[in-house]
Amino acid sequence: MGKVVVAFDPLDEPVPAERRGQVPRMDPQGTYLITGGLGGFGAASAGWLAERGVRHLALVSRRGDRAPEAPAVLTELSDERIAAVLFPKAAGAVVLDQLLAGRDLETFLMYSSGTTVVGNIRQANYVAANLWLEALVRHRRGRGAAGQAIVWGAIGEAGYVARNELTNTLASAGIEPVSLHEAFAAADLLTGSGLEVAGVSRYNWGRMRRLLPALAAPRFSVLFPEHMKEADYTREEILRALAVMSVQDAARAVADALAHLMAEVLHMDHKELDHNRRLDEYGLDSLMIAELLVSVRRRFDIEIPPMELLRSGGTITDISHLVLLRLGLSGDSRAAADDDTTEPASSATRE
Template identity: 30%
Template structure:
């Protein structure tokens, strides 16, 4: 603004220089630089003051450079504390001529994840201190009023909600000061190398986004230029525009960087490449489907390898999921942009997640280009074969007695083994408190024996790309279905990845829905509890994880649930709705409610063993398990070489 003070090129540190956050991450770099610029009276504030780690060493180092240093414990969010500090300095005859506000609290959370208290903590660390300094310092005595801001506050960052708001406020405050004729400078810094050392960010992810870590010495050289130019609100960052600009504009275009020379060049080159992409697509349309697929697969793997920094596309399997080889939201957008440029196609930013492996993505690209359909593109219906035999091509299971395979189940049955045990030890059930021989006593059971899966808590979450927090919030029945779903495909000789985008159906019978009743979950997992415990997600989880696009149904018809699931799967195969189907049931008791409920009805066998048709029959037994079969039309099974 025209009202801003002039005198560019004349700044130099004189009098007392105040640095908030002086013993934090960036403060020490600034203090050393100020000493080198000629500052002789430094006041460094922080909440811990002289007790902060490294404070004594920093004071000694600055003293060797000819500086008088005061390290003061002062929480700049407290106006009274700031006023007391300034009064004390004035009483000592020390006039603050320059102030650098670097104090900050950084929180990596979206606005949805941030509580009001957390939001206030982050914002106040920046804004309250700046506001107090603005009110309490004399504009006429100041040569510089510098606020350390961030590029997050200048153009946003979804994972820094409160921090974005705080820094945007600092930028506005600097402009407000200049509008009233006072010094005011807000520097929106990029990422300093110290952020990497502190583990605040993932260096690989940051670099993939196009931001480079700034060397403190170069950053402070830029600070000198800013102060000499008496600038207002500006950004100082090291940006690889070829990578950053396409990622930043992936969800919506912006003119924010339009005047940056590198961005103008990128825009011009992109326009030229788009024209070339149209020619590439036109050439591709004239080729047979097989040749199209080969060229597109080479393109996808080559560009994916480039994005991930691999020397050769050969390291990327055509069927392995992109997320399994290291793709995240940033690299996914980068790949989308590269493919859009080469092909000239308009592609969504979610491309890599919608078509999660190279072969599936190739099929989608070919469809967009308008190439000839392959034999598998059109649904194949069993012409009138409504009574065609259905083949079971594989089975997987977990049952009491340590049964983990169909073979082990047969061994248990053949041996007549007893799989009934006492209550499991990993569910928090107190057998002593639950047991009472009186069948009428509420809240108790007269039977503490049943058929249990004693290792139901074991689950390799990482194998399925699930975080530990989400896995804890998942009903164990979902976990068991994922494991046995993978196994049943392997036992049929089918690579699970090859079923992605196929018309494979999922039909699951399940009755127990009591996982949350037992206090499942953990702090911060509320969102996962919704998908982790709803019955419909049992079949949906299987379909989503393996990319199955046939019907996905969870049903509860009590004891007949798995049989009805198999019946529906057979119908789906016979009418051509599905080409392959997973069918079965799962049962895990998260709480002992079934025992206490059936005890009130006197339906339980006291020893937990069912003695059907015997003179000694005295009730039923409760047990757990999961069993899946993979079913296919008999003609398809024989044609595909699957075991019948």
């Protein structure tokens, strides 16, 4: 039964298996020190530890009107500005490392930032400071001491992002904040994983790549699909771009995007797909249809029931007209848009 046969060839490489890490047990008699623990994400982390059974917390923080809340462009970063951000993190971490040297610590957990992965020219000092923390963790692990760094993306309910009401701004740029519940659920897993440095974040990489040219660098190439430049435009951007096309051109543009999505499901080159051939002739089964519909929903922000897809005729061309209908763009009575809004459509729907 079925169309898929799974066989294990004795000459194949062994299937890798990873044991799920156990959430470490916190010592209720121990004392846990949190630097920066009197506000924002640091204070929320204290609550997380308390929920895990910790009864003795030492919370310390540096505060004052001299703390540089607003980062400057790289060319505006003086030695003083760099030191003001780099010194507290780096020196504070080194002091803790030296004071606790030789002690059998249960954990030495550092909080780093996702900016160390993608960079941020306006926060070069902040990026450097967090990279220092990650390097210190690796140094500690190299000498057999406890150490781990969690590289956090945007946190949505506490800390700098929430305090400055940046949640919507970051989401529109492709940086989707993580809730405190999600963050600490991930921290539970990561603290038992044995990893030196691990990240927790939610990114819309297609949208971020348009705003951060650094993501086009070769070191990121293995992370993104070939047609990443087509993906992840908002529904409004797609609508504006398709609205200026004729019905035929819009259908062709959507069909090109559908061909890419279908090629991912079938593990084929999109150029090998005939837009007028029924998809079931390619061996599409119910699971593949479900996968395709999920991809269509993510790309166009529309819902298409499976039976409606099957009744449409079953070709890429037929489905493209169904997508246009769901978008409200079928027929000739569509609102025109300015010519300068056409770029998202071409990028979002064709290679």
